[in-house]
Amino acid sequence: MTGQNEVAKLGHVALVTPDIEKSYWFWHDVVGLEEVERRDGHIYMRAWGEFEHHSLILIPGERARVDHVAWKARKPEDVELYARYLRSQGVEVQDVEAGEEAGQGRAIRFKVPTSGHPFEIYYDMERPGAPDEKRSRLKNQVYKAWSRGISPRRIDHVNITTSPTPALTQNWLSDHMGFKMREYIKLNNGDVHAGWMSVTPLVHDIAIMHEGKHAGPRFHHVAYFLDNAQDVLRALTILRDHNITPDLGPGQHGISQAIYTYVRDPGSGHRLELFSGGYLIFDPDWEPLEWREEELVEGLFWWGDRWAPGSGHAMDETTEA
């Protein structure tokens, strides 16, 4: 890996939905994201604390799938350098012209060679202000908070699944994109069952877990961040009053220490994690923490609503990526 490979942050996810009206109702009315732009049927959205043009794109389509997960490069020139790097590795790279995606400059797309997940690398992204009536009076915040629905602050991470083993993909992300392993689960048979990786001090910008049901690249969830644990409880009240039953929560993971609730967009089945807490890793000499198979239950569920992975629980479902 060369230095320019290490990305800066998770930028956005683009989700294809077969029922864009219902998906819009979920992400806009219930979750409370703001609509930034509509173009060619695509709806670009972001949370109140986000400066870049979008952290979510809703795309109408025949079946639910992830169109791409986008990562922001560290420098303008890194997009082009990374394209060359990938091609030199034999990875097929698709060019995305400036403006092809609203608000975004020149970018590239490719599929993670080990898993097939569709990734995008971009650097330039517009930072539009909010319309007057929605603008926060704070200059370090784009929109008023608490305007509507659950009202998370920002996108946090994605969680993807792959079969048979996520280790290949974890290694690829480490070797070719600069992700550092922070915590992982190791089964007694030696398999790394799940890994939490980041390029930022967040415990994870991406988690890569074992997929038990489907071949091909799969998507478990995208997470949005809430400032306080109590906000996750408030979110549950809002979900239930909208007649939406969450998949799981509230609870606290041991791994990452996240306070969580999981719920699926009823228009597409794509899952959202409402996430608070967690811890930050500032130490450059952080050693990845290993959770063994017998520690799995506590690692996954420190307290609260839990499920047995692989039991056919709603949380075992994934969408196509």
Added chain:
Amino acid sequence: MTGQNEVAKLGHVALVTPDIEKSYWFWHDVVGLEEVERRDGHIYMRAWGEFEHHSLILIPGERARVDHVAWKARKPEDVELYARYLRSQGVEVQDVEAGEEAGQGRAIRFKVPTSGHPFEIYYDMERPGAPDEKRSRLKNQVYKAWSRGISPRRIDHVNITTSPTPALTQNWLSDHMGFKMREYIKLNNGDVHAGWMSVTPLVHDIAIMHEGKHAGPRFHHVAYFLDNAQDVLRALTILRDHNITPDLGPGQHGISQAIYTYVRDPGSGHRLELFSGGYLIFDPDWEPLEWREEELVEGLFWWGDRWAPGSGHAMDETTEA
């Protein structure tokens, strides 16, 4: 019923435990109640916001059972008047002399005729201050809050079970003690499966539920109140770090709107509910709310960690009362 029958509030519960050391560790170190007095092996405890001498008595004994649930009368003379009333109803009444229970004046004990639950009626109770080093600097608060463990403010309610039908006992509590039904579950066969009753504006000072496993009077839990929903989450962290696994929680009941977590004293198996939220009923013309069988799941579990009553879940267990 005559006016003097209506009690003023739940005063305390006296719990017999076969392992008083472990029970003391739980209620004192983990829950954070304060010890007020020890006498004859009985430990008298209360929460930081309570003025009366005790809200919990731990009593060493061979097996776990509830010694009594105590209700404060509205007037000093009501204790004697109520004894006469009960005897006129053919109920056996036991005299408790002043000082027989530490800090307490003359009281009476009897068993609820329909269910056998041991009740106490008292009026006079000492209101000792806290020792200097534990005393709150607020004059409307006895102890410093947040000194140790979970640190609830006050006792809230008791939940008892009886078989085959709780309706008889609900009626007795209404007819002879002044409890008003606030919410109840009615099965399709006409049975009132559970009822939430109060003499105060709390939705319940006592709940009476159907007992599915045991004959005789049974005890489901005593609840202590926490000021904020987030305090229940903090309690879960404290429990787990003490290697205690709660029976259920966190979640929010539909009925009563309580934010809850349930956990059993590992010394006795008696269950504690850590409780926040809920609503208050000030209307004298409140009509009891009926939840039908098909509404049961939502009535019991608005969101969060839930169980199927009767499934053999830990929450189905009760202790002897």
Added chain:
Amino acid sequence: MTGQNEVAKLGHVALVTPDIEKSYWFWHDVVGLEEVERRDGHIYMRAWGEFEHHSLILIPGERARVDHVAWKARKPEDVELYARYLRSQGVEVQDVEAGEEAGQGRAIRFKVPTSGHPFEIYYDMERPGAPDEKRSRLKNQVYKAWSRGISPRRIDHVNITTSPTPALTQNWLSDHMGFKMREYIKLNNGDVHAGWMSVTPLVHDIAIMHEGKHAGPRFHHVAYFLDNAQDVLRALTILRDHNITPDLGPGQHGISQAIYTYVRDPGSGHRLELFSGGYLIFDPDWEPLEWREEELVEGLFWWGDRWAPGSGHAMDETTEA
């Protein structure tokens, strides 16, 4: 006093505003109360957790004043009995016919003889459901919570001021309406400077404080209750993003232990307290707590944003009652 004099609870306040559009924007859009009915220019509103028809009436008028503070009687017949009682005391009583105030049955109005504050006594009040799209899926809750703005649960108390001494009015409320003194401030000259009184287990349904600036009956604030302390912080964010500067807060009073923020309706100047926490008094033998002059600062301000009463601070302002 006879038994029927003791009222059951605070029902509503009727506030006259010279700018009803701005007042409606404040109470509806910012605070988040729901509009129940408009009639003859009067707007009837309530919070999401309230069953009775209204807890606030906005009335257009030339200058800001309190039209009345309404108390619910304990029994239907008490309204008439209380009218007779007042007249027997030489108090002028005004009849309010059923339906004269929307949703309300027969009521009476009078002025507190010692202070001139306009009070109403009612019993019958409609309990309308919410329109479908606003209705909570919980049957013990009227509207969805968190629909808009600050979103308090219910009305809590009123705070009125009178000069030169509030003791006369405190005594009148005790002798003629059944209010019990819970906490009070006693100056070194023997004056009771402020008193917190209730007929419910709330520490106060009404506070009566010394008025330093104006003759005649005055109004300091009406309080609405929020379930959690953090909700008061969220309210501050919402206020500031609406370009509203609160008078005071956040902070915690020693007296009543309330977590508070105070803010004035910009259309009328009537003040709202956003209130959480506090404690409940269930003991019939509660002794009023006395705060002496030298304890005043801590009694009023346990922590947080404070003011020096009488200093000309915004909190010294009152409106006409």
Added chain:
Amino acid sequence: MTGQNEVAKLGHVALVTPDIEKSYWFWHDVVGLEEVERRDGHIYMRAWGEFEHHSLILIPGERARVDHVAWKARKPEDVELYARYLRSQGVEVQDVEAGEEAGQGRAIRFKVPTSGHPFEIYYDMERPGAPDEKRSRLKNQVYKAWSRGISPRRIDHVNITTSPTPALTQNWLSDHMGFKMREYIKLNNGDVHAGWMSVTPLVHDIAIMHEGKHAGPRFHHVAYFLDNAQDVLRALTILRDHNITPDLGPGQHGISQAIYTYVRDPGSGHRLELFSGGYLIFDPDWEPLEWREEELVEGLFWWGDRWAPGSGHAMDETTEA
């Protein structure tokens, strides 16, 4: 600047106190930090979420001053490379041998040339576990949380003051240590009055403000982080029950969006900020946000308890650095 100059994170502060018993009581009993080691009268402490050996050193001495503020380098070799770099710039560098400071490897100390603040650069630091009875059952957390007092998770940032203008020091930190300006206040006379700078995604690892009273390097506060806004309110209750009056709070800054309370160690006068919330900056193309003089009040105080800088308020005090 060369790449190895950019530090990784704030490591610890070493505070000299004239009353180490009282300071220990404050930081250990009230704040709730854990004692890791005592050596030569120095007390090494850390918070429950910290892996490195210490984030605070208490040093007995004649008068309160900051002994040093320590920054962790990004790579082991950077300590030596940075020493050479500083010497090449004419900065006097002091060697700190491995073990000279408990738990720490080879380090260097120097004074910021523009302001005189004593800085340390280290890389190697032991990561001792907690004693069994204090150890968290989570492997990504060192100690049980909520064991004692306020119980913050980790150190967050330092705030230093310098006169006459902080711009020189802000530039030095940018040019020679890799700190990026995130937000700043610009007076109408062109002076940058205060700047918030970081090498991490935190809005600030260090703030450099104008010092109005003292010549020489001064220290305003060290901040520790709490997971939730409500934890700051709980901290206030704990402080007040220990008879400690905070300097300021609670409130929310506009700049950094921090929920804050400030309080001074009564043994030394060194100030602690109890800090929650804030936002994270992941964008490599972040443009520093400028707050103009007329925006100053809102930038500093979005809501809550505030002060007028320069008014002689307790918050204007600083300690020697």
